Amino acid sequence: MSANHSTQTASQRYAWLATVVLSSVIFVFLMAPILAIVPLSFSSGAYLTYPLPGFSLRWYEDFLNSPRWMLSLKNSAIIGVASAILSMVLGTLASLGLAQWKSKWKPLVLALVLSPMVVPVVITAVGVYFFFAPLGLTGNYLGLILAHTALATPFVVITVSATLQGFDMTLARAAASLGAPPIMTFRRVILPLILPGLASGALFAFATSFDEVVTVLFLAGPEQRTLPREMFSGIRENISPTITAVAVVLTVISIGLLTMIELLRRRNERLKGNAP
Amino acid sequence: MTAAIVVGAEMPLKRRLRRAERARQLRALGLVLPLFLFLLFTFVIPIAGMIWRSVDDWEVPQVLPHTVAALSDWNGQDLPSETAFAALAGDLQAARAAGTVAVAAKRLNYVVNGSRTVLTSTARNLKTAPEPGTAKATLIGLNPAWGERATWAAIKSASGPVTAYYLLGAVDLTRDVNGAIVATPEDQAIYRDVFARTFTIGFGVTALCLLLGFPVAYLLANLPTAQSNMLMIFVLLPFWTSLLVRTCAWIVILQGEGIVNGSLQWLGVIDEPLRLIYNRFGVYMAMTHVLLPFMILPLYSVMRSISPAYMRAAASLGAPPATAFLRIYLPQTIPGIGAGCLLVFILAIGYYITPALVGGAGDQMISAFIAFYTTETVNWGLASALGAVLLLSTLVLALVYGKLALGRQTTGGLKN
Numbered sequence: 024m025s026a027n028h029s030t031q032t033a034s035q036r037y038a039w040l041a042t043v044v045l046s047s048v049i050f051v052f053l054m055a056p057i058l059a060i061v062p063l064s065f066s067s068g069a070y071l072t073y074p075l076p077g078f079s080l081r082w083y084e085d086f087l088n089s090p091r092w093m094l095s096l097k098n099s100a101i102i103g104v105a106s107a108i109l110s111m112v113l114g115t116l117a118s119l120g121l122a123q124w125k126s127k128w129k130p131l132v133l134a135l136v137l138s139p140m141v142v143p144v145v146i147t148a149v150g151v152y153f154f155f156a157p158l159g160l161t162g163n164y165l166g167l168i169l170a171h172t173a174l175a176t177p178f179v180v181i182t183v184s185a186t187l188q189g190f191d192m193t194l195a196r197a198a199a200s201l202g203a204p205p206i207m208t209f210r211r212v213i214l215p216l217i218l219p220g221l222a223s224g225a226l227f228a229f230a231t232s233f234d235e236v237v238t239v240l241f242l243a244g245p246e247q248r249t250l251p252r253e254m255f256s257g258i259r260e261n262i263s264p265t266i267t268a269v270a271v272v273l274t275v276i277s278i279g280l281l282t283m284i285e286l287l288r289r290r291n292e293r294l295k296g297n298a299p
Numbered sequence: 300m301t302a303a304i305v306v307g308a309e310m311p312l313k314r315r316l317r318r319a320e321r322a323r324q325l326r327a328l329g330l331v332l333p334l335f336l337f338l339l340f341t342f343v344i345p346i347a348g349m350i351w352r353s354v355d356d357w358e359v360p361q362v363l364p365h366t367v368a369a370l371s372d373w374n375g376q377d378l379p380s381e382t383a384f385a386a387l388a389g390d391l392q393a394a395r396a397a398g399t400v401a402v403a404a405k406r407l408n409y410v411v412n413g414s415r416t417v418l419t420s421t422a423r424n425l426k427t428a429p430e431p432g433t434a435k436a437t438l439i440g441l442n443p444a445w446g447e448r449a450t451w452a453a454i455k456s457a458s459g460p461v462t463a464y465y466l467l468g469a470v471d472l473t474r475d476v477n478g479a480i481v482a483t484p485e486d487q488a489i490y491r492d493v494f495a496r497t498f499t500i501g502f503g504v505t506a507l508c509l510l511l512g513f514p515v516a517y518l519l520a521n522l523p524t525a526q527s528n529m530l531m532i533f534v535l536l537p538f539w540t541s542l543l544v545r546t547c548a549w550i551v552i553l554q555g556e557g558i559v560n561g562s563l564q565w566l567g568v569i570d571e572p573l574r575l576i577y578n579r580f581g582v583y584m585a586m587t588h589v590l591l592p593f594m595i596l597p598l599y600s601v602m603r604s605i606s607p608a609y610m611r612a613a614a615s616l617g618a619p620p621a622t623a624f625l626r627i628y629l630p631q632t633i634p635g636i637g638a639g640c641l642l643v644f645i646l647a648i649g650y651y652i653t654p655a656l657v658g659g660a661g662d663q664m665i666s667a668f669i670a671f672y673t674t675e676t677v678n679w680g681l682a683s684a685l686g687a688v689l690l691l692s693t694l695v696l697a698l699v700y701g702k703l704a705l706g707r708q709t710t711g712g713l714k715n
Binding site for chain 1: 335343347352533535591620652666
């Protein structure tokens with residue numbers, strides 16, 4: 024609509040201009056929180072107000088020197104990586120199976136596999152808490168990893184299934200006709216081609232676990248508090264500038280994950296042969 | 300002769316193909332099975348267990364088994380027989396020895412306020428088993444509440460094995476002394492309000508997201524790809540930023556000495572800081588921000604697929620731009636509007652973290668009460684019942700969403 028200005032009437036141009044202006048305001052609204060918090064984290068003062076009294080890295084130092092924050096960073100990394108690996112393995116196997124499986128039960132199984140994404144997390148968390156507590160799965164890593172894997176797997180299934188949809192099955196048949204056993208076909212033909220999809224699935228899973236706080240509230244003991252869990256308590260009590268530094272660190276990690284996924288997506292598009 | 304050979308050769312081939320296909324299907328099933336079993340253990344059974352807890356009535360039958368048995372043929376009109384009193388006396392002494400009186404007392408207290416003390420004090424003061432035939436007199440002597448029909452009706456109503464008590468309670472209903480379903484007393488009836496508030500906030504956030512998301516999606520869908528990909532970063536970056544980071548940022552922006560109040564005071568628009576956070580305004584602001592990308596992405600994917608030829612056709616047939624937009628463009632975006640609204644609403648009514656951090660006491664949604672009854676007051680029956688009601692609402696909406704999204708063969712803009 025914007026492309027062809029010569030055919031537009033004046034009112035259409037005004038409507039388009041209004042859309043642009045309105046959208047710009049909404050983009051500011053979307054970016055405002057991130058933009059507001061970054062400068063505060065570099066403030067030399069202890070109050071979260073503008074104008075900043077000066078520049079300093081003291082709040083980042085505070086973060087790096089705090090055993091509590093470092094423990095939570097370690098916990099988040101351990102739980103995130105473990106649930107990403109576990110959900111990638113389970114999710115990829117299931118996606119491969121679902122791509123070939125023909126049954127009237129398939130929609131039901133698919134709905135079940137995707138439902139952790141839809142069911143309010145507090146319900147999953149409470150249910151898992153009731154179920155895990157007598158099994159000794161609260162207050163340790165294993166329970167949290169299992170719960171986070173359940174929440175993250177739908178994202179892996181969606182990502183890998185989308186990749187498989189673009190996968191040319193004749194390649195697998197060609198390999199089979201040349202005498203490759205199924206395992207070899209998978210390892211040498213299918214896997215290299217769907218690897219970008221698997222990697223983005225794993226990144227999604229990691230991001231899901233890394234940002235999750237509700238199940239951690241119920242299942243974690245003091246020794247398993249994750250970064251978002253520490254932030255939750257921090258925000259509840261009073262927001263210290265250290266939290267803004269942590270927030271910036273988390274945002275940088277998010278940007279890193281987003282960039283990696285975007286690069287993988289482009290690579291996948293290229294492999295499929297429909298690059299822009 | 301030749302025909303016979305062909306037929307003879309064809310049958311085994313068909314069977315072989317069928318067998319190969321069956322093996323393929325079994326292999327496919329085998330690949331899905333690990334995840335299926337995993338989710339059974341970490342998701343399905345826990346949630347089924349939670350739903351069971353919302354009707355499970357185990358406390359009184361476990362602590363007062365003989366009393367429950369003795370009351371099984373009680374008519375509920377007069378006081379129970381001497382046998383029931385004797386059974387209760389026996390049960391109470393056994394429970395006191397086992398230290399389980401409090402379990403039953405807590406359960407009975409839900410039915411009739413004050414039963415807790417009646418039960419615990421009677422158990423404490425009942426030093427020896429009453430002489431045969433004097434149980435009734437002894438218990439009423441210890442606490443006159445045992446001479447009231449309501450106390451016994453409470454025990455009878457909590458006799459299990461299942462109860463509708465928690466589920467009724469979750470929608471502000473209860474049973475009176477005669478077992479009829481009535482409204483919960485005014486001062487305890489809060490959950491209908493909480494559900495109404497949850498749905499109000501859900502609707503409000505959905506409406507705000509649609510209002511803000513529509514122009515952005517329209518702009519992104521109608522810009523050249525290179526430009527829209529650039530601007531898409533403004534949608535995806537907040538989408539990927541941690542929920543806690545965004546919630547924290549809104550507090551920093553909106554608080555009393557925050558950026559908004561600071562700027563307004565500096566400009567001289569206001570003298571006193573406005574109260575923008577820890578109230579409903581803050582909840583709407585933060586939740587709309589968090590959920591806006593979930594509206595923009597499905598809207599964008601639908602708008603992107605609308606051919607500009609329709610609008611050109613409308614214009615060439617003489618429709619003014621506004622008419623063409625309302626009659627031609629807008630109807631084609633309805634699948635996207637439907638998917639986006641449902642998605643945002645489903646996610647909004649389950650929110651816990653954001654309202655907990657930026658809302659006041661009167662802005663807490665149903666999830667907060669579920670968490671509260673699970674960890675703070677340990678009323679797992681009520682927590683489960685509230686959870687069951689929320690789950691039911693979510694699943695009904697998700698089913699509608701599934702029909703919409705599957706119909707269009709997209710993932711509705713979910714992270715993929």
